[in-house]
Amino acid sequence: MKAIERVLNARDKDRPKITEYVENLFTDFFEQKGDFLGKEDASIYGGIALFHGRPVTVLGHRKGRTAEENMACNFGMPGPEGYRKAMRIMKQAEKFNRPIITFVDTPGAYPGLEAEMYGQAQAIAGNLAAMSTLKVPVITIVTGEGSSGGALGIAVANKVYMLENAIYSVLSPEGFASILWHDSARRDEAAEVMKLTAEDLYDFGVIDGIINEDSDIYSAIDKQISFALRELDKKSAEQLQKDRYDKFRYFDEEYLQQSVEKRMEVV
């Protein structure tokens, strides 16, 4: 499959949304709103739920399904308040020793006037720094579009997985083509060059596994989360923190070379 087809798949309006993942994978969900600093951002959806009877904190980008919902959640593009809300509930998860599960699906952080005014850059940077120190298991699943710092802002995890039709990239292919070739129409070519498919990212060692979409997607994700939790549950708080730190510390040339002889976690 061509990279651009993956991009279009990842953006498909009919793909499951965060609300459906939460509904199908968890029970007893209690939604938590607000950054408690003055704003609520519906483009981040999250709260507490049970995963096979165990309390977890779950959150992710919310794009919405209907036109009205799209508008209300700004098409899944958070402002700083969204990132601060995410951090607020993640810190709470750490306090109550709950694993954190995040779902990534965003075209990017919102490039707007108010977002800049209230510190979009600081909010994202703050999340990256704080997530690296969390003392509970953090699992991220890229379900659709994982675009730029807006995706990474909730994705500094011990285990990062991608659905096979998801993409994860530094920028949209349109943006990439526009910056490097001054021609956003060359997006198909950009998608190819950028290496943004699940297979590409697995080869880079950026993700830990690919979740197959052939059969029931929810049961495949359920299995992957269970698998990851079994491994992460064996680790102490300090070890979880250290592992996550090391995972992101070594995105250098050496890491690249090693990732070629990678480990596959088969679902």
Place this chain on the structure above:
Amino acid sequence: MINVVDQRKSKFNRYKDLRENSNELLEPAIKPAKEYGVWDRIADVADEGSFKAFEFDFPETNPLEFQGYVEKKQELREEENCHDAIVAGQCEIGGYKTVLAVMNKKFMMASMGMELGEIVCKSAEYAMENKLPFIIFTASGGARMQEGILSLMQMAKTSAVIQKFKDEGGLYITVLTHPTTGGVSASFATLGDITLAEPKALIGFAGPRVIEQTIGEKLPEGFQRAEFLEEHGFVDAIVERDEMKKVLTKLLKLHS
């Protein structure tokens, strides 16, 4: 490990003479301060003769096998006398020892790829080991597109290392210079214990053009400038270039 070498080479001295004209460069929107380079900056803030650059030995990086990327970097390394878009080293400022890094926007707009991310991390780790403060002058167009997802990962990497450095008691001072945007503003640039900015520097996550296209209107004057950030509570102080050394010395003194 890092080699610390004496790098008072010709360039270091050559640029010194240009400093006199630096004031006219404070209008970044009109004149991207081209003439005021990395080595001028170092000469201005570091005590004379005290700066020793870190030398790194990285293998060539081109994860996307992007056409022309390696050649471009090699050319710029020659021209700019640095590994990537940053020069880092150890120096004294007002007699206080510190690690100092200065980003070089003449090198691919000081975009962040693996090498730059690694230099920021290694500098912070060097400061950690040697119990020194870490001062960084930022300037960047954002992530290095040519390195794709691995440039994005540098945001998480540098943020994690800086956080660790701070958690261990290290003093981290960032000076945001024109322009500091994108992946650099949304990672190590905005994590300072103390955040300074140069007058009129453009600082933000999204570029002004992208924002204008998104919201469909012109941005108000002064939007995303240092003064705007000060007004909204995101910088400790705006510091003129002439005052920079004095202010940094004072901050180092206050933490010594």
